[in-house]
Every structure is written in structure tokens, then in C-alpha cells.
Amino acid sequence: MTSTSRRGHDRTEAIMRTMLELGRETGYARLSIEAVARRAGVGKHTVYRRWTSKGALLLDSLLSLHRHDLDYPDTGDVRADLRAQIHRVADLMTAPPFGPLFRALVAEAQHDPDVATALHAQFTRPQEERTVARLNTARDRGELSPDFDLDLAMAILSGPLYFRFLITREPLTHEYVDQVLDALFAGMGPR
């Protein structure tokens, strides 16, 4: 009927669902493809036929979680829009199962170039582009300094978030996000 058969689609869904389940229970590091296949009641080939690595399966399972769009609001106030958007991202990265799963995926990407490429293309870059686009709109309206590099602004917003998430492992509070935003807009030089 559909381009991919009903049965095939069901298998794909079942495997990704099992991946998420088992991830929560066992911990995302100690997962084996073998265990996922066993739990899902599926042959190992059925997994290997669809994904080339554990990381690829991890990424797809992750993406299947947040089908709700992460498009920016545009209320006319950049700062408020950025704030609302980054709060949403911080909440997403905090809450299980997304948080721990995402952490594991970033780790996986560090030693698997294919996963790194896919993660960047399907998650990180779109997010970056939405941020830069919203900033661009704001600059056109005169809300921002005209000579400020918007890619850099994006990095200054994202960087400290990832830094907390991956390095210091402190909670990604709204307060922290607000501090970063304030600093970015206010600057640090002497008054």
C-alpha cells in the first residue's frame, strides 16, 4: 500500500520504541542491539537492515520523540522570543527520556563520524538556523547592533548551555538561561 509496507513500518516503530524503553530502564550506555532485538521480538537482521549502527538507531529514536516543532515564536520582541525558545530547549534537554538519550548520542558522535554528521544535519544545524533566522529578522528591525555576527550570537547562546549539560552537569535552569541572555545583550565591559 504505502511505499514502505505496513509490516515494515510496524517493525521500525517497535524497535525504536523498545530502544527508548530499554534506555530508560537499563541506561543508555549499557544497551546492546542484541537486547533491543530480543525485547522487541525481532531478529537482529531486522535491526541491522534499517540502521548501520547503534548510534544511528539512537538518533532516529530520539527524533521520533520530539515531533512537535521547535520553531521560534515571533512576538516582535527578540529577547522574549529567544528566552521562551531556549527555555523550551533547556526543559527538553533536562527531562528524561530525551536528556540522557541526547547526552549518550553526543557521546556516540564523538567517535562515530557518521553519527556526528547525521546528528548535526538533523538536529543541531536546523536548531542553529532557526536561531540565526530569528536574530536576522530582529536585526532587520533594528533590535540588534547591525555589525554583530549572528552565528557568534548563536554560539554564545548555545555554548554555555551545552557546557553545563555536558561538562559541569549542573541543571539547566531558566535562571541560568536568563543570565546568559542578559549578559549577551548587556555586555561585560566597565560602565
Add this chain to the structure above:
Amino acid sequence: MTSTSRRGHDRTEAIMRTMLELGRETGYARLSIEAVARRAGVGKHTVYRRWTSKGALLLDSLLSLHRHDLDYPDTGDVRADLRAQIHRVADLMTAPPFGPLFRALVAEAQHDPDVATALHAQFTRPQEERTVARLNTARDRGELSPDFDLDLAMAILSGPLYFRFLITREPLTHEYVDQVLDALFAGMGPR
């Protein structure tokens, strides 16, 4: 003679050296403790007796590389001192074998709490503290806004660096570091 015997010390050194060698050749992901022991001409117990995990060995081997201190200069100009210091860190993170090894270690820390704790205690936190201490000195001298949170400033300096290093994987150029510094000091608001 010493608290740890001569022989023991030699073994420790040999294992860490082999870890670094094999890391460069084989890739830091595909390393096995078994292979390290074999190459080093050492029994597996001799490794396991010293380190509880591959990540712990990775960390120690890494730390043995940069015994040169990373203390900040203090020329009286914070901005210049930060610039010089972060350039050094960026260079360190870029060049093999430190760069790829460090990447692998951060990945390891994402799913091994012990490694995460040790990495933070022995590498990340000291680096943070040195930065904050240097900023603190500068603030006392009136070089910085008195109400700016220095931990936040540190995060805004480190975050974008890690973001590039781990997420976008673009090169950590001096130019990029300078941009971040400029932005932090100048701010982004309309003129």
C-alpha cells in the same frame, strides 16, 4: 626507595605511554585494555590493579601529557591575559594527541559518572577556577563591571569553545576566540 617502587612506577609509565601510542594509531575509540596490556608487554592485572576503567586510564594518560602548568599570565590587562590563555587552551585542544584523546574522554564521561567526576575535579574545575580567579583580580582593579557574575563570564568564554569542539567540530581558531572575547566585552544591544 620511593613510596611506590621503581618497578611499579616504570610499569605505570609504560602503560600510559602505550595508551597514547595506541590511541594515535588505532583511534581512541577502538582501544581495548587488552590491546594496551599486550603492546606494553604487561599482564592485564597490572592494568586493572592501577585503574578501575578504561576512562580512568585515559584521564591519567591525558594528564601526563600537559604537565606544563596552564596558569594565567597577569600583565595587568585582563583581556590580553584571557586572550593569551584561551589561545593556548584552543591550541592544546586542537593538536593531536591531546585533542582527539580529550574528545574521547569527554564522551566517556557522558556514561561513566566516575570518569565525569574525576575529569571535572582534575581538569575542568581547576581551569574554571583559574579563569574566575583572574577575572576576580581584574574586577578588584576596576577593569570589569562590578556586578557581572564571574562564573557566568567563565561559562560564556568556555561554552562556545566546547560547543565548537564537541558539537559543530569546526576548528578552534584564534580568530574565533577573539570574536567571543570581543562579544563578551562589548555586548550585543543596539548602539
Add this chain to the structure above:
DNA sequence: TCAAGTACGGCACGTGCCGTGCCGATAGGA
């Protein structure tokens, strides 16, 4: 509707590494 083709679950295989136990050899300190 039915034949051809494909995807499937189950099973087994060889390989590599894990972490541990046991051995006899070795070397350093009392």
C-alpha cells in the same frame, strides 16, 4: 487469485574483549 519475491524470526557461528582466577617467576625491602 495465485505465483514470485521479499522480509521476517530463530538459530548458530567465529571473533574479540571483558574481568577474574591461578600459576610459577621475579625483584625489592627487612
Add this chain to the structure above:
DNA sequence: TCCTATCGGCACGGCACGTGCCGTACTTGA
């Protein structure tokens, strides 16, 4: 010199890898 901790070497059971094969179930198109 002797005593003891550490050593290298070897072997083990266990697990997961990725692949092959077999017989079955489903899908598709003539």
C-alpha cells in the same frame, strides 16, 4: 638472605558483535 608483593602468562566463562542459513509469513504484481 629470606619474605612477600607484584609481576607476566595463560585460561576461563560470559557477552555482544556482525553475518550466514533455513524455513516461514507477508506483500506485491501479473
